[in-house]
Amino acid sequence: MTQQRRYFDNAATSFPKPPAVHLAMLRYARTIGASAGRGAYREALAAEDIIRQTRRGLAELLNIPDPENVIMTFNCTDGLSLAIKGLLTEPASHVITTRMDHNSVLRPLGALREQLDIEISYLAADGQGLTDPEDLRRSIGPRTRLIVVVHGSNVCGSLQDIAAMGAIAREHQIPFVVDAAQTVGHLPLDMQELPVDVLAFPGHKALLGPLGTGALYIRSGMETRIRPLKEGGTGSRSEIPLQPEMMPDRFESGSHNLIGIAGLLAGLTYLRRRGLAAIRARETELINIFLEQTADVAGLTVYGPRRPAERVGVFSVSIAGYEPAELAAILEDRFGLLTRPGLHCAPFAHETLGTLGRGGTVRFSFGCFLSEDDVVFAAEALRQIAAGRAAP
Ligand SMILES: Cc1ncc(COP(=O)(O)O)c(C=O)c1O
The missing domain is CATH 3.90.1150.10 (Aspartate Aminotransferase, domain 1)
Structure with a gap:
């Protein structure tokens, strides 16, 4: 046996x-096949509709007021790099993260240390992988420009108190970025309740989409503080030589992973049915x-x-x-x-x-x-x- x-x-x-994820990908590949935002024929509009529904589904799942503030990415790393490198542009600024964070946070910060001479504080965790939000308060200084924290540890599962940490960040008006790779899709998160400015998450883990999918939620007003890492075609405002300012186009250059997003949408539908x-x-x-x-x-x-x-x-x-x-x-x-x-x-x-x-x-x-x-x-x-x- x-x-x-x-x-x-x-x-x-x-x-x-879920089988519905495979079916949605197959349906897209067999009957749609087109890129979104690049044509006005039926299939191109159907592709656009898949992205629109996925953005809306993610916004509903996380209680995000405006679906246009959800950027489609290729994984969680992709979104974290955009948030970290897009926000930390000033030389010699200070950033706070934790010792529980993943290389998707640690390495972009390491690169910025080399490129911009930024200073990094790593909040310690106890033997169970939990940090004390009061340590965050004590670590904030006059040059602190960003706080970036993993919500659920991918090593030992510990959950950081992002509500308390976000409240401290907000008191000091410092952008608060959360790596929710191990929590989105595992537990309810409410972006109107949590003081989180940017939330990065994969589509291919608990949201049940395929590899090559992810998203970044950017709180309204924060988008102008994030410098895009990529410029290119968006299918919109083609006459202007610069990246369009509007969301989500500001951060979505190039063709989308539509077959993956079709699968992600089906994964989301499944999750929302189970609750x-x-x-x-x-x-x-x-x-x-x-x-x-x-x-x-x-x-x-x-x-x-x-x-x-x-x-x-x-x-x-x-x-x-x-x-x-x-x-x-x-x-x-x-x-x-x-x-x-x-x-x-x-x-x-x-x-x-x-x-x-x-x-x-x-x-x-x-x-x-x-x-x-x-x-x-x-x-x-x-x-x-x-x-x-x-x-x-
Ligand atoms: C905590 C954490 N952050 C970021 C990532 C990166 O996610 P992705 O593989 O979607 O880039 C992972 C993936 O293992 C993770 O566990």
């Missing part, structure tokens, strides 16, 4: 996608099961907060005596469990957790198609490996 394969790498990209509150409640149940079932296993460490309200379903684990790559290989070969070993593009997070020196951890990341049986099976596999029964 072939072994069942169970996908636990949803923090990288979600799998499976984010219900998805979060289900994920919380699975988080509790995983935490309970792995709590008493000798030799096994599960990193990150133990309180479900402080985390998403992204778990880093290690077992004494096993290298991360070796453990991931056993999990796949013996148990059909697909996980990710290593540093997960967040080296400072591993320094915080004390796992940098041993090459990181093995990550289990949950998605909305995971069952209770999958989670119990994963916990039991870890128990058996830790007890030495599944050693190679």
Whole structure:
């Protein structure tokens, strides 16, 4: 009998996608095929309508007042680079981020340090990967021009208090950018309630779209403070030599990934039918099961907060005596469990957790198609490996 394969790498990209996502992509490829905003024939208008509906769907999901403030990107990294490099243009300015942030934030900041001599403060996190918003207040100085924070850690699932941090940023009138790669689609987020100026997120993770999709929400009024990173064709105002100022064209140059956006729209429709509150409640149940079932296993460490309200379903684990790559290989070969070993593009997070020196951890990341049986099976596999029964 072939072994069942169970996908636990949803923090990288979600799998499976709902069948409606495949069908929408196929329908676009077979019957539409046109680029958006580039023609007035029926198919070009249908393509434009797919983008319009996707923008509207994202705006409704996140309670964004104006869908035109949602920019389509190719992934979360793409949106973060635009926000960070577009906002931090002044030499020698100061920026604050956290030690839980991903290379999609750390590396653009590193590049700006070289190019513009910016100064970077990294807020420390505790042993569970949680930062203290009051540290943010203490780090703000006269040259602070940007605060950029990851919402949910892609290493250990910890959730930063973006409401408190955003309130502090707003008090000081400093733009507040949030990397929501691991939270959009996992839990409800309300952009009219949260003091967030720019929210970057992928379309291919919990929003269930295909790879090559993402979006950036830019709060109204903030768009003029962000310098576009690309200029080019928008299908609008073709007579002028400069990039149009209006949203979303200001930040959307070149042809869209329409086949991907068609899939993303179907993913969004699926999610909205299930409801984010219900998805979060289900994920919380699975988080509790995983935490309970792995709590008493000798030799096994599960990193990150133990309180479900402080985390998403992204778990880093290690077992004494096993290298991360070796453990991931056993999990796949013996148990059909697909996980990710290593540093997960967040080296400072591993320094915080004390796992940098041993090459990181093995990550289990949950998605909305995971069952209770999958989670119990994963916990039991870890128990058996830790007890030495599944050693190679
Ligand atoms: C916290 C975090 N930020 C940013 C990214 C980058 O996302 P993308 O792969 O869509 O560029 C990831 C992806 O793993 C992530 O986990």
